[in-house]
Amino acid sequence: MSSIDFGTPSTLPPPNGYSHVASVPPGSRLVWTSGQVPIAADGTPAPAGDWEAQTRLVMRNVGAALEAAGATWDDVFKLTIFVVDTSALPVVRAVRDEFVNLERPPTSSLVQVAGLFRPDILIEVEAVAAVPAD
Numbered sequence: 581m582s583s584i585d586f587g588t589p590s591t592l593p594p595p596n597g598y599s600h601v602a603s604v605p606p607g608s609r610l611v612w613t614s615g616q617v618p619i620a621a622d623g624t625p626a627p628a629g630d631w632e633a634q635t636r637l638v639m640r641n642v643g644a645a646l647e648a649a650g651a652t653w654d655d656v657f658k659l660t661i662f663v664v665d666t667s668a669l670p671v672v673r674a675v676r677d678e679f680v681n682l683e684r685p686p687t688s689s690l691v692q693v694a695g696l697f698r699p700d701i702l703i704e705v706e707a708v709a710a711v712p713a714d
Contacts, residue, residue, distance in 0.1 A: 584608075584657045584710055586684045597673050597680075598688035602657035608710035611649040615662065615704040616641035617696065628700035631668040635675040638705045643679065646709055653679050655709035659688045662704040666692050672703065 586599040604610070618626035618634035618641075626634040643653060659680070663672065669690070680686055686707075696704055 583712070584655070584684070586657070586686075595685075597677060597682075598659075598685045600687065602687045604657060604710040607713045609650075609713045611646065611651045611655070611709040611711060613642055613645040613649075613707045613709075615660075615706040616645060617701050617704050619701075625698075625700060629702070631671045631702055632675060634702050635672050636678075638703050639675060639679045642705050642707050646707060649709075651709040651711050654681055654684075655711045656680065656686045656707045657710055658708040659686050660706045661688065661690045662693050662696065663690065664693060664695055664702050666690070668702070 583605050585603040587601040592600050616638050618637040626637040
């Protein structure tokens with residue numbers, strides 16, 4: 581388990597499923613993922629228009645990228661989520677909560693964009709993790 585320190589100062593508004601601050605201990609190895617989209621390794625996309633399926637596949641893809649670099653979801657201290665519409669935010673949060681440690685949620689940014697690289701893609705997620713140095 582990572583020794584990242586997560587915080588929510590009383591001088592900021594209460595967050596909804598994320599931490600306001602994360603402090604990475606010295607000597608940690610940082611891992612960045614590229615933005616992951618809802619396309620399986622075999623090229624099959626999640627169903628168009630299905631926020632739950634797309635978000636779940638994106639989060640699985642982020643997990644696979646993290647694993648390839650020797651990290652886990654517990655090591656994630658920053659998520660950036662890009663969506664084409666914020667109306668599905670409750671669904672995105674519910675699926676995200678299946679993957680992140682709810683006792684130590686990562687810092688997070690949510691950005692609404694005009695579109696992603698394909699019109700059927702609703703969401704893209706990237707992560708930053710810190711793992712103890714070898």
